[in-house]
Amino acid sequence: MKSADFDQLNHRGEGRFPPLLLNFRTISRKIASATFFFCALFVVATVLSIVVMLGVKAVPFLNRVGVWTFLTGTEWKPLRGHFGIAPMIAGTAYVTLGALILGGPLGLGVAVFLAELAPSRIKEILNPLIDLLAGIPSVVYGFYGITVIVPWIRRIFGGPGFSVLAASVVLGVMILPTIVNVAREAIAAVPDDYREGSLALGASRWQTIFGVVLPAARSGIIAAIILGLGRAFGETMAVVMVAGNMVAFPKSILEPTRTLTSNVVLEMGYATGDHQAALFATGFVLLLFILTLNLASHWLTKKGVS
Amino acid sequence: MSEEKIKIEVRNLNLFYGTFQALRDISLQIPEKRITAIIGPSGCGKSSFLRTLNRLHDLIPGAVVKGEVILDGRNIYTDSVDVVELRKRVGMVFQRPCAFPMSVYDNVAYGPRLHGVRRKRQLDEIVEKSLKMANLWEEVKDRLHERAQNLSGGQQQRLVIARVLAVNPEVILMDEPASALDPISTARLEELIIELKKNYTIVIVTHNLQQAARVSDYTAFLLNGELVEVGRTQEIFVNPKDKRTEDYITGRFG
Amino acid sequence: MRKEIDAFLTAIVVMGSLLVVGILIAIVTQVVVLGLPEISWEFLATEAAAGGKTGGILNSIVATLLITFIGILIAAPLGVGSAVYLEEYSTSNRLNGIITMSVETMAGIPSIVYGLFGLVFFVIMLGWGWSILAGGCTLALMALPLIMRTSQEAIRAVSNEYRENSMALGASREQTLFRLVLPAAFPGILSGIVLSVGRIAGETAAVLLTAGSALGIPRSLFDTARPLPVHLYILASEGISMSKAYGTALVLIVLVLVFNFCVYRLRKILS
Ligand SMILES: Nc1ncnc2c1ncn2[C@@H]1O[C@H](COP(=O)(O)OP(=O)(O)O)[C@@H](O)[C@H]1O
Ligand SMILES: [Mg+2]
Numbered sequence: 068m069k070s071a072d073f074d075q076l077n078h079r080g081e082g083r084f085p086p087l088l089l090n091f092r093t094i095s096r097k098i099a100s101a102t103f104f105f106c107a108l109f110v111v112a113t114v115l116s117i118v119v120m121l122g123v124k125a126v127p128f129l130n131r132v133g134v135w136t137f138l139t140g141t142e143w144k145p146l147r148g149h150f151g152i153a154p155m156i157a158g159t160a161y162v163t164l165g166a167l168i169l170g171g172p173l174g175l176g177v178a179v180f181l182a183e184l185a186p187s188r189i190k191e192i193l194n195p196l197i198d199l200l201a202g203i204p205s206v207v208y209g210f211y212g213i214t215v216i217v218p219w220i221r222r223i224f225g226g227p228g229f230s231v232l233a234a235s236v237v238l239g240v241m242i243l244p245t246i247v248n249v250a251r252e253a254i255a256a257v258p259d260d261y262r263e264g265s266l267a268l269g270a271s272r273w274q275t276i277f278g279v280v281l282p283a284a285r286s287g288i289i290a291a292i293i294l295g296l297g298r299a300f301g302e303t304m305a306v307v308m309v310a311g312n313m314v315a316f317p318k319s320i321l322e323p324t325r326t327l328t329s330n331v332v333l334e335m336g337y338a339t340g341d342h343q344a345a346l347f348a349t350g351f352v353l354l355l356f357i358l359t360l361n362l363a364s365h366w367l368t369k370k371g372v373s
Numbered sequence: 374m375s376e377e378k379i380k381i382e383v384r385n386l387n388l389f390y391g392t393f394q395a396l397r398d399i400s401l402q403i404p405e406k407r408i409t410a411i412i413g414p415s416g417c418g419k420s421s422f423l424r425t426l427n428r429l430h431d432l433i434p435g436a437v438v439k440g441e442v443i444l445d446g447r448n449i450y451t452d453s454v455d456v457v458e459l460r461k462r463v464g465m466v467f468q469r470p471c472a473f474p475m476s477v478y479d480n481v482a483y484g485p486r487l488h489g490v491r492r493k494r495q496l497d498e499i500v501e502k503s504l505k506m507a508n509l510w511e512e513v514k515d516r517l518h519e520r521a522q523n524l525s526g527g528q529q530q531r532l533v534i535a536r537v538l539a540v541n542p543e544v545i546l547m548d549e550p551a552s553a554l555d556p557i558s559t560a561r562l563e564e565l566i567i568e569l570k571k572n573y574t575i576v577i578v579t580h581n582l583q584q585a586a587r588v589s590d591y592t593a594f595l596l597n598g599e600l601v602e603v604g605r606t607q608e609i610f611v612n613p614k615d616k617r618t619e620d621y622i623t624g625r626f627g
Numbered sequence: 628m629r630k631e632i633d634a635f636l637t638a639i640v641v642m643g644s645l646l647v648v649g650i651l652i653a654i655v656t657q658v659v660v661l662g663l664p665e666i667s668w669e670f671l672a673t674e675a676a677a678g679g680k681t682g683g684i685l686n687s688i689v690a691t692l693l694i695t696f697i698g699i700l701i702a703a704p705l706g707v708g709s710a711v712y713l714e715e716y717s718t719s720n721r722l723n724g725i726i727t728m729s730v731e732t733m734a735g736i737p738s739i740v741y742g743l744f745g746l747v748f749f750v751i752m753l754g755w756g757w758s759i760l761a762g763g764c765t766l767a768l769m770a771l772p773l774i775m776r777t778s779q780e781a782i783r784a785v786s787n788e789y790r791e792n793s794m795a796l797g798a799s800r801e802q803t804l805f806r807l808v809l810p811a812a813f814p815g816i817l818s819g820i821v822l823s824v825g826r827i828a829g830e831t832a833a834v835l836l837t838a839g840s841a842l843g844i845p846r847s848l849f850d851t852a853r854p855l856p857v858h859l860y861i862l863a864s865e866g867i868s869m870s871k872a873y874g875t876a877l878v879l880i881v882l883v884l885v886f887n888f889c890v891y892r893l894r895k896i897l898s
Binding site (some may be wrong): 096102103106110113114117173176180181184191196197199206211215272297328335346353 | 629630632635636637639640641643646647648650651653654657658673683689696704705706708709711712713715716722725726728729730731732733735736737738739740741742743744746747748762768771772775799800801804822825826828829830831832835836856857859860863866872876879880883886887890891
């Protein structure tokens with residue numbers, strides 16, 4: 068119903084309507100379409116201004132310090148002018164990887180169960196629960212981490228408990244809904260012909276799933292993993308609460324670590340000058356990385372459709 | 374047709390969807406307070422033709438109309454015609470019954486409210502009158518405030534007709550109005566259509582030849598976007614002039 | 628043998644699903660069981676004192692309500708408006724692509740980045756300082772993509788037959804939109820709005836950077852405040868009071884459950 072404007076032919080006319088009314092109609096139409104157009108532009112403008120605003124804060128600083136030094140420097144001593152975020156990059160990489168190792172297979176398993184095996188009554192219960200899991204605020208996950216996960220790790224493995232492992236466990240749970248929902252949709256979108264064809268050849272249910280269904284849903288599943296990765300990567304509060312936040316390269320998964328996001332939220336409250344600029348630059352790096360991830364998953368889902 | 378008063382005169386009408394020409398040089402006259410049926414195999418342009426009569430093609434990007442449609446002496450395809458006013462005068466009933474997702478009452482009051490009727494008493498009157506004219510009042514008078522989508526298909530189609538009647542049109546266009554209905558609902562609808570003829574000019578598209586024969590006074594036969602033949606229904610069915618009309622009516626193709 | 632392997636694999640995914648449900652139940656029960664003893668009229672209706680060690684969470688409840696309300700008040704019209712533009716007005720595929728791409732991007736941006744943007748723009752550039760208003764505006768941006776996407780789906784689900792029928796009765800495009808399309812899409816749009824209320828009411832990082840964390844009931848929109856999630860974060864991570872933290876967490880969880888339940892009901896109505 069996107070229409071060539073059907074009223075425009077008669078905006079000069081008299082018809083059986085007095086001209087005043089006609090003008091009123093034309094004007095209200097113009098106002099309405101302009102308003103909706105403005106709303107849509109606002110969205111585009113927001114994305115652009117987020118990039119520009121962070122860029123304006125970050126780029127001069129990065130130019131001065133040097134991008135390479137910033138990314139690979141191992142010393143983060145803001146008060147002495149050392150701004151190297153390599154330890155935080157490592158921390159982010161560790162906890163994100165840990166989250167994917169724990170949450171990825173579990174999420175995919177649940178997605179397969181929901182899309183291929185579960186009777187509809189179970190689906191009706193399970194789906195809202197998954198949505199609920201997505202709705203729990205990250206600070207509550209962090210709180211659960213502090214009160215349950217961290218003490219567990221301390222008791223079982225020793226050490227401080229606040230660790231890469233604790234953060235990975237919490238994040239692993241937090242990315243489940245994303246992975247389950249995206250992967251489930253990808254699997255459900257595989258046409259039934261594929262399954263029937265395989266079953267007709269004598270393949271068992273799981274041979275069909277591994278041999279036909281999952282390969283057919285491949286790009287959607289990869290997109291699910293990428294989106295889960297993005298979620299873990301960008302998560303802040305839950306990680307801050309359980310990771311211990313020490314700026315150092317962790318030597319084992321039982322040692323504390325600090326991620327890029329944690330660094331921003333921990334220090335932004337009191338940072339000034341170059342220190343503040345360094346934190347904005349950290350945010351800018353985060354943003355660019357997320358934009359790249361989004362492009363990748365966008366490209367993959369597009370590919371999955373065609 | 375010379376003895377009839379002409380309500381709509383179509384002159385050299387052509388319709389294009391982009392580069393595809395859906396109607397070719399159609400000229401015909403639609404007499405007032407009569408039922409004119411448009412028949413033809415599917416895809417021949419029946420719906421397209423009907424939609425030129427209330428300028429519904431204005432909504433489709435790329436659709437271009439050339440030629441004249443003269444309603445009461447005035448070409449509706451000129452700048453000075455108010456499309457809203459035109460559509461009030463030329464109402465339309467579509468193939469699938471489409472009750473709006475609101476109450477029965479609000480469905481019928483939808484048009485009058487659009488056109489500025491606000492007073493409750495007046496709306497009540499219009500709703501009752503329209504539902505009565507559509508032979509639906511007795512069935513729904515106690516459920517006016519229930520959701521219209523709970524009505525049966527046949528009731529919904531009559532509701533749509535009541536909704537059209539409520540804006541007080543002069544011409545009613547119907548695009549295969551019975552194609553989604555069961556035989557009993559179809560019979561009731563045909564009865565209603567014949568009754569409406571007293572006050573309204575009706576143009577009905579149908580792929581059901583018996584239906585055209587039963588209800589219409591005049592019949593036009595379209596084929597591949599061209600008007601093959603038009604005339605009194607009896608003559609078209611009993612004594613068609615064109616070989617293609619005869620073939621179609623005797624079921625030899627289409 | 629094949630049968631056994633199949634049964635084994637099925638058992639694994641069933642156990643995985645049970646594990647996920649178990650995790651959810653564990654989190655919720657932990658918070659409910661340990662939080663419930665904290666909940667009292669006094670806890671809900673008095674302000675926090677001594678940095679949160681004593682007193683209640685009234686100031687945080689007020690802050691959360693205000694910030695969420697501002698966020699939705701801004702995000703809902705913008706989100707629905709842009710959805711309407713995309714579905715009903717836009718004729719250019721190119722522009723459509725750009726807008727859709729922007730929304731997808733916005734949905735993926737982490738909350739901390741929104742927080743940084745809010746800090747630069749609302750707090751510093753516009754000079755609002757750490758405030759309810761800056762926090763609300765930041766949350767509005769975060770809610771926008773979700774509201775927009777759900778509204779778009781709801782509007783798209785309204786059949787074109789309605790539009791044709793309405794136009795054929797002499798309605799203009801705007802009349803059709805306001806009297807028919809939007810009312811028909813309303814439950815879907817509402818469920819998106821309620822869903823994002825639940826999301827932004829629980830947001831912490833972005834609010835911490837834009838609304839600050841001061842105690843006290845905010846007196847104006849330019850006051851800094853400490854919404855529930857920030858309060859929970861500070862109580863728990865600084866070890867101020869675990870029992871108060873459980874009470875706060877319970878209130879937050881209940882909020883989320885209520886909103887999710889509303890969405891669930893709305894979706895039921897829809898189908
Ligand atoms: N919106 C449109 N765009 C392009 N072609 C169309 C459109 N609507 C109908 N057509 C084409 O015009 C021809 C006539 O269609 P239609 O009027 O619906 O036929 P009928 O109602 O007789 O079955 C068909 O070939 C159809 O494919
Ligand atoms: Mg047709």
